Amino acid sequence: MTTDLSRRKLLMRGLAATAGVSALGAAARIAQKYGLIPPDHRGIYGPGETLTYASQRLLTRHSLAREFPQTQISNPPLANEMPPLNEAFKSLQAGGFADWRVSVDGLVDRPASFSLAQLKSYPSRRQITQLQCEEGWSYIAEWIGVPLSHVLDAVGIRPQARYIVYFSIDPDWWDSIDMADAWHPQTFLTYGMNGHELPVGNGGPLRIRLPRQLGYKSVKFITHLTVTRSLKGYGKGSASASPEGGSYAWYAGI
Amino acid sequence: MPLGTSIPSSAAPVSATTVASRYSALVRVTHWITTLCFLALLVSGIEILISHPRFYWGETGNVLTEPLFKLPIPSSRNLVPTGYGYVLPDQNGWSRYLHFQAAWMAVLTGLLYTISILFTGHLRKNLLPSQDHLSWRVLSTTIANHLRFKPPSEAEAWSYNVLQRLTYLLVIFVMFPLVIWTGLAMSPAFVSAVPASVTVLGGQQSARTIHFFVSVFLVLFLLVHVVMVCVAGFKSRMRAMITGRADTPMERT
Numbered sequence: 001m002t003t004d005l006s007r008r009k010l011l012m013r014g015l016a017a018t019a020g021v022s023a024l025g026a027a028a029r030i031a032q033k034y035g036l037i038p039p040d041h042r043g044i045y046g047p048g049e050t051l052t053y054a055s056q057r058l059l060t061r062h063s064l065a066r067e068f069p070q071t072q073i074s075n076p077p078l079a080n081e082m083p084p085l086n087e088a089f090k091s092l093q094a095g096g097f098a099d100w101r102v103s104v105d106g107l108v109d110r111p112a113s114f115s116l117a118q119l120k121s122y123p124s125r126r127q128i129t130q131l132q133c134e135e136g137w138s139y140i141a142e143w144i145g146v147p148l149s150h151v152l153d154a155v156g157i158r159p160q161a162r163y164i165v166y167f168s169i170d171p172d173w174w175d176s177i178d179m180a181d182a183w184h185p186q187t188f189l190t191y192g193m194n195g196h197e198l199p200v201g202n203g204g205p206l207r208i209r210l211p212r213q214l215g216y217k218s219v220k221f222i223t224h225l226t227v228t229r230s231l232k233g234y235g236k237g238s239a240s241a242s243p244e245g246g247s248y249a250w251y252a253g254i
Numbered sequence: 255m256p257l258g259t260s261i262p263s264s265a266a267p268v269s270a271t272t273v274a275s276r277y278s279a280l281v282r283v284t285h286w287i288t289t290l291c292f293l294a295l296l297v298s299g300i301e302i303l304i305s306h307p308r309f310y311w312g313e314t315g316n317v318l319t320e321p322l323f324k325l326p327i328p329s330s331r332n333l334v335p336t337g338y339g340y341v342l343p344d345q346n347g348w349s350r351y352l353h354f355q356a357a358w359m360a361v362l363t364g365l366l367y368t369i370s371i372l373f374t375g376h377l378r379k380n381l382l383p384s385q386d387h388l389s390w391r392v393l394s395t396t397i398a399n400h401l402r403f404k405p406p407s408e409a410e411a412w413s414y415n416v417l418q419r420l421t422y423l424l425v426i427f428v429m430f431p432l433v434i435w436t437g438l439a440m441s442p443a444f445v446s447a448v449p450a451s452v453t454v455l456g457g458q459q460s461a462r463t464i465h466f467f468v469s470v471f472l473v474l475f476l477l478v479h480v481v482m483v484c485v486a487g488f489k490s491r492m493r494a495m496i497t498g499r500a501d502t503p504m505e506r507t
Contacts, residue, residue, distance in 0.1 A: 045348075048355025056443045063446040068313070078316045081333050130314065130458065132442050134346060135331060136306035137316035138458060212443045247347030253443030254354065 035162070035178060039231045040250045053251045057180065060253070065186050065211035068128045073194060074139035079201025082220070089169050089221060097205040102189070106165075106227035109156030116205055119189060122146040122154075127186055129211035131218065134252065141202075143209050144192030149183050152227075160229045166208055167224040175219050175240035176231055176250070177210065186211050189222065214252035276412065276500035278374065284367040285495055291360035292476065294352055299469060301349035304342055305330045309466060313457035322463060357437065364430060380413050381423055387416040406486050412500075425475055429468055436465035 031037050036054035040046070085093075092100050103113040125147055132138040148164075157179075164182045167174040181187055188209040191198050198204035203220030210217050217240075228234075240250055277285075307325040308315070315321065317333055328338040330345065371377040386392060396415050399406075406415065414422065438444045439452040439461035455461045483491045494500040 045351035045355050048351065048358050051358045052354055056441075059447045060443050063443075065442060065446045066449050066452075072313060074314050074316070074319070076318060078318055081331075130442070132440075132458065133306075134302075134350060135333075136302070136462060137308075138314045139316055140314050212446045214442065247351070249351060249354075254438075254441035 035180065038249075038251050039163075039176075045249075049249055049251065052249075052254060056251075056253045060212060061180070063212070065127075065129050068130070068140050070128065070142070072140050073128060073142055077141045077193065077202060078137065078139045079199065080133070080215075082201070083170065085200075085221075086170060092169075093200070100205050100223075102206060102223055102225065104151060104155045104225045104227070106225075107158040107161045107229060108227050109158065110154075112155050114151070116191060119146050119151075119206070120191060122150050124192075125188065127188065127209075127211065129186065129209075131211075131215050133215045134248070142194050143188060143190045143211075144195075144198075145188035145190035145209065147185060148187045148189055148208070149185065151189060151225075152182060155227075157227060161227045162229050163227075163231055165226045165228060165231070165234050166219055166222055167226075168219050169221040169223045173219060173221075174235070175217055176234065177213075177217065181210055181213070184210075184212070212253060214254075216248060217252045276494040277498050278376070279498065280367070280370050280374070281376065282495055282498055284363050287363045288360060288367075291356040291363065292472070294356035295360065296469070296473065298349040298353040298356065301330075301345040302353060303466070304328070305344065305346055306334060307336070308334065309463045310459035311456065311463060312459055315459040357434070360430075361434060364426075368426065381419055381426075383416050383419045387419065392416055403485050421475070425472070429472055429475070433465060433468045433472065436461045436468060440465065 028037075031050075031054055034057075036050075036057055038049050038053040041050045041053075097116055100116050101113050102119070103111070105111040123146070124144060126142055126144045128140060128142045130138050130140050152164075161179060163176050163178055165174060165176040177187075186209075190203070190207045190209045191205060193199065193202055193204075198207060203218070206222045207220045208218055208222050240248075303325075304327060307327050307329055308317070308321040309323055309325075310319065311322045317335065324336075327336070328340060328342050329336045330342040332341055371381070393416055396417050400417060435451065436455065438448075439455055440458060445452040445458070452458055452461055455464060490500060
């Protein structure tokens with residue numbers, strides 16, 4: 001009787017363990033299929049990052065960052081500290097950024113390079129949104145620019161595309177986003193702020209803006225975008241310069 | 255709580271000692287996981303906090319705006335004018351990873367605990383105060399005993415007194431939910447889906463300030479909790495929470 005019981009127990013435990021493992025495996029496959037696994041899902045903090053990214057992706061599929069009335073614009077907007085700008089930037093600045101270009105390549109039908117004037121000739125959009133730093137401070141500004149989706153449509157995105165890697169003129173400064181954020185209507189290439197040109201201190205002449213993520217994903221001085229299927233081979237594989245510099249999470253929705 | 259068989263123990267210094275299960279395995283395991291998570295959240299939270307030890311009320315706040323108050327501590331960022339001549343090392347990278355990982359673990363553990371105490375009767379029997387508890391006489395006696403640091407009676411060794419019950423209920427059902435809520439209200443992605451979670455608090459900076467105060471309350475709770483464990487008998491209480499076994503009366507020689 002006792003042996004029977006313990007055998008049954010053992011069998012049940014074995015079945016439960018098998019079911020648990022296959023459920024986890026199935027969950028992982030489904031999560032991968034629906035883009036719920038962040039590129040930094042490995043390592044000791046992988047489980048937390050994956051839970052955060054997956055749950056927020058499911059929750060924010062169609063959500064828009066909060067927009068504010070004009071009266072809530074912070075005056076003056078805060079220009080965060082920056083490392084000194086390089087010679088390439090300074091010479092473009094001397095020419096009034098007339099020669100500033102942003103190139104788009106990778107998994108696109110028509111690789112292209114855009115001048116600021118070209119970007120400004122596209123339909124201009126504005127959003128009064130908050131910029132939130134992971135340190136804890138924040139400000140609200142009116143951001144003026146072209147939705148990234150417009151540029152992506154202009155170059156033609158191939159169906160295999162999964163991420164966009166974007167680079168600053170500072171070679172050590174780059175980051176990446178998934179296609180959900182790339183196509184999001186509030187993801188802008190921003191060239192203006194509060195009715196004026198975007199100040200250099202706030203990322204002018206061209207800054208990517210992702211109001212549903214913390215400020216460090218909104219990289220300043222954008223010169224290059226690459227559409228890619230995999231983030232392997234970019235940097236040390238952490239999918240952005242932030243994890244390599246200060247080991248910051250790739251996904252910054254919280 | 256059903257008591258196990260009374261086994262006379264020769265090791266205990268006081269007569270009439272019973273050894274039985276004081277805490278269920280689930281309560282003990284969730285207690286220690288929560289302890290670990292809380293310490294991880296506290297350390298990482300302090301690291302994140304020192305990158306901007308200023309607090310604001312409303313939607314926005316930065317070094318150009320008037321703070322509600324500042325903590326008189328140095329910062330890990332040059333940007334913040336603290337008056338100290340130095341900048342602390344920046345630890346936000348791992349701190350943010352650890353903070354959210356520990357938060358997930360604490361939330362999942364808390365859910366398991368909360369759901370299970372509804373079914374095991376722990377909530378009804380040990381946490382919700384009974385009619386008798388809520389009389390002024392019992393309340394005032396319990397408060398007076400605490401003020402005199404009087405060790406708990408035999409009966410109290412088997413369940414919680416009214417002050418414990420009310421405090422644990424406050425921590426479990428008010429403070430933990432509030433700290434999770436205010437944490438989520440700082441997330442730009444979460445509030446894009448649930449805007450009311452931050453607007454009812456008065457804004458994102460208000461959420462951050464409330465998050466800080468609730469954390470301070472939880473730290474005070476932890477300190478009082480540990481002091482009370484020491485007053486009640488550190489060894490026996492730790493043994494009860496680790497092995498589940500408790501002996502009565504309290505070990506006092």
